[in-house]
Amino acid sequence: MADAKKPLVTGRLHKRLAHYGLDSFGQYFQLLSSGQYPDEVQMAVDLLTTNETYFFREIKHFEFLRKLALQERDRSAMFRVWSAASSSGEEAYSIAMVLADCMQSTQWEVMGTDISTRVLEGARRALYTLERARHVPDNYRKKFCRKGTGQYEGYLLIDRSLRTHVSFRQVNLNNTLPELGQFDVVFLRNVMIYFNNETKRQVVARVIANIKPKGYFMIGHSESLNDISQAVQMVAPSVYRKGA
Known part of the structure; x- marks a missing residue:
């Protein structure tokens, strides 16, 4: 650290x-x-574990993801996205909303991972206060969220149709990773600011190994991979692409 x-x-x-x-x-x-x-x-x-997060944080990444999903909507292979430091799930469900809006339901899946079991429990519940969901676009809120009543007044529940495409598991990025498969896009945002350069290199190398050739790697807008990895090239602000 x-x-x-x-x-x-x-x-x-x-x-x-x-x-x-x-x-x-x-x-x-x-x-x-x-x-x-x-x-x-x-x-x-x-x-x-720092858990400051909200839906559609750093919106440019989701705009980029939307364009990519529209380009890939006719593919037959599964489109997989990894939220590598998913915290309480807002990022993973934001990704899922974009993919559900752009692709067929059988075409995509999202995996969220975090080191903290506490935040993962919250992510699986998929229940959020209206304040935490304030950045969800209105059309997505109507389509993918259910407004709570009674004891859940003031909360939103992510709809089951979305939750079935999102899974969560505990992963420590500082250790050898378990078998996760290959991903078209990986989000690892606002985490590396807490690591020294050597730890960054190790974590980034592990993550990039799980990105498909020509896949994308998104990091926080305040972060950089300069002097950290040569395996990816920047194609947009804080968006990198792996070689073939």
């Missing part, structure tokens, strides 16, 4: 030191590394 992010770590974990009566983060790290506290490891992961 970059040095600039160390205050974030200390701010989010200091209560865990107090919980165990520890005097330093070194002691806490030893506790996590002992293998005797798996629940605490997950607790630390959940506390450190």
Whole structure:
């Protein structure tokens, strides 16, 4: 992790030191590394995971995806998109709305992954406050969302017709990846800002290995792959394409 992010770590974990009566983060790290506290490891992961996200964040990426989906709508092969740091699911469901609007229902699927089991549970529920869904275009909200009533007043539920095309699983991008298959498009946005350059290179290499030849890799607008990877070339702001 970059040095600039160390205050974030200390701010989010200091209560865990107090919980165990520890005097330093070194002691806490030893506790996590002992293998005797798996629940605490997950607790630390959940506390450190930054989950600031919303539907259709950085809209230019979704406009690019829409154009691509329209170009690919007559293909017979499955069109697969990976939301590699999906958090609570807003990005994955935003992708799904675009694909459902542009392609046949049998043509596409979305996979969302995250290191945090807590946010993945929320993603699978697919229930969001109206405030969190405020950036969903009106036509998509009418077509793909169901407005809550009774105890769910003030919430939106992603429609089942969309949810059946979206799956979620826990994946740690800092480790060797499980078998995920190949993807036409990968979104990995606003995550690498928390990594040092060597970690970025390792994570990006793992992700790119799962992109099909001539597939696309989208990163956050504040991020760059300069000096990180030569396997992809920028084709639009924060949009890269893998070679053949």
